[in-house]
Amino acid sequence: MTDPNFLASPLRSWAEKTLGPLTGVRRLPPGSSPAAVWHVVRGSDNARFHLKTAPSPGAFTRETFAYRHAVPALGPGNAPRLVATSARHLAMILTPLPGxxxxxxxxxxxxxxxxxxxxxxxxxxxxxxxxxxxxxxxxxxxxxxxxxxxxxxxxxxxxxxxxxxxxxxxxxxxxxxxxxxxxxxxxxxxxxxxxxxxxxxxxxxxxxxxxxxxxxxxxxxxxxxxxxxxxxxxxxxxxxxxxxxxxxxxxxxxxxxxxxxxxxxxxxxxxxxxxxxxxxxxxxxxxxxxxxxxxx
Missing domain, CATH: 3.90.1200.10 (Aminoglycoside phosphotransferase (APH), C-terminal lobe)
Incomplete structure (x- = not known):
């Protein structure tokens, strides 16, 4: 049986190159977005992040544009912050929101x-x-x-x-x-x-x-x-x-x-x-x- 928390090697390699070694990876239940999202923990300081892969190139382009050009207007703590992106993997690393x-x-x-x-x-x-x-x-x-x-x-x-x-x-x-x-x-x-x-x-x-x-x-x-x-x-x-x-x-x-x-x-x-x-x-x-x- 496939591990539901499995993170494909190329995607994990990119995430660890960006954040450092990960000590925890957990796939999150489907939410309001069709994207796949993992909750990941950085080993060096236990910092938490969300690793998100877009369902299509269009969705990736829209979301990364939003985080770079519109979301900052909402102010700190009112939306996730974009940490890194990879067009190759249609992936982005975001800070998580509480609640x-x-x-x-x-x-x-x-x-x-x-x-x-x-x-x-x-x-x-x-x-x-x-x-x-x-x-x-x-x-x-x-x-x-x-x-x-x-x-x-x-x-x-x-x-x-x-x-x-x-x-x-x-x-x-x-x-x-x-x-x-x-x-x-x-x-x-x-x-x-x-x-x-x-x-x-x-x-x-x-x-x-x-x-x-x-x-x-x-x-x-x-x-x-x-x-x-x-x-x-x-x-x-x-x-x-x-x-x-x-x-x-x-x-x-x-x-x-x-x-x-x-x-x-x-x-x-x-x-x-x-x-x-x-x-x-x-x-x-x-x-x-x-x-x-x-x-x-």
């Missing part, structure tokens, strides 16, 4: 509001980090259209789980998303903010996993939150935007409604494939709520 994923933390309603308020401030700093090049700005402007184009594929994947009326509703959301073109752009996390947040009981949560980070309409970072913790907690949503510094514009609210519906269909398709009943049920609940809001 647990926010999605797994058991918090009171009041505490959750406080954490989301501070998370709003953190996300605002990320969105304002850096300035896009002309090419990045063009790609950011086309990002929502690409998400809209994927809607048909996800709708087909769920088969008869959607009625004819629901299919038309999803198509209308995708069509509307394509014509929303006055949306604020920024540097987004892109991978589901709540899943990337870690909480250790400190005054401010920290953010990790930037392999989907890019310049895009900032509203995309609100989708997973609207699909998850905000769905039944309007005060948590309000606290986030109080920390963020502004509420979404009318066009952003329209885009968020469209994106949340498309995300629900994508989540429903994924839940059916994985036979994850809870994920599929959540997706159905979100989709039904959106339908009721517009009278479908």
């Amino acid at each position: 647990t994923p926010l999605s797994q933390a058991r918090l009171t309603e009041t505490a959750l509001q406080t954490v989301h308020w501070r998370a709003g401030m953190l996300v605002a700093e990320l969105h304002q980090a850096g300035r896009p090049t002309p090419t990045a700005r063009r790609e950011a402007s086309a990002f929502l259209s690409r998400l809209a184009d994927a809607a048909a594929r996800h709708t087909d994947a769920v088969g008869d789980q959607l009625s004819s009326a629901e299919r038309k509703f999803v198509t209308s959301l995708a069509d509307h998303l394509r014509v929303l073109d006055r949306l604020p752009l920024g540097f987004v996390h892109g991978g589901g903010v709540e899943a990337g947040l870690r909480w250790s009981g400190a005054a401010r949560p920290a953010l990790q996993d930037f392999d989907r980070a890019r310049f895009a309409p900032v509203v995309v970072d609100f989708v997973h939150l609207a699909h998850g913790p905000w769905a039944e907690r309007p005060r948590v949503r309000a606290a986030f935007f109080e920390g963020y510094g502004r509420t979404p514009s009318a066009e952003e609210q329209q885009a968020l409604r469209c994106l949340t519906g498309l995300h629900a269909v994508r989540s429903l398709a994924g839940g059916l494939v994985r036979e994850d009943r809870a994920a599929a049920d959540t997706a159905r609940t979100v989709l039904d709520r959106l339908k009721s809001e517009v009278g479908v």
Whole structure:
């Protein structure tokens, strides 16, 4: 049986050339990112690091760019620090963050509001980090259209789980998303903010996993939150935007409604494939709520 903590020799050799001999290697459970991550310990001083290998060259490029050009704006302790990278191995060495994923933390309603308020401030700093090049700005402007184009594929994947009326509703959301073109752009996390947040009981949560980070309409970072913790907690949503510094514009609210519906269909398709009943049920609940809001 293969050791789950096994680290391939070329990758380990690079890590030890960078850090020094390692005395501990432990593969971490899958998290919000599809990357493989090992917790490693340096023998000389017992310092801890995370060794992360990206799932693709694109993910490696996005994440290393984020750590070099945007993440420093979050401030010390609010995100991992990039120690070293290897394009050959699609690998990076990062400092670890304390605590647990926010999605797994058991918090009171009041505490959750406080954490989301501070998370709003953190996300605002990320969105304002850096300035896009002309090419990045063009790609950011086309990002929502690409998400809209994927809607048909996800709708087909769920088969008869959607009625004819629901299919038309999803198509209308995708069509509307394509014509929303006055949306604020920024540097987004892109991978589901709540899943990337870690909480250790400190005054401010920290953010990790930037392999989907890019310049895009900032509203995309609100989708997973609207699909998850905000769905039944309007005060948590309000606290986030109080920390963020502004509420979404009318066009952003329209885009968020469209994106949340498309995300629900994508989540429903994924839940059916994985036979994850809870994920599929959540997706159905979100989709039904959106339908009721517009009278479908």
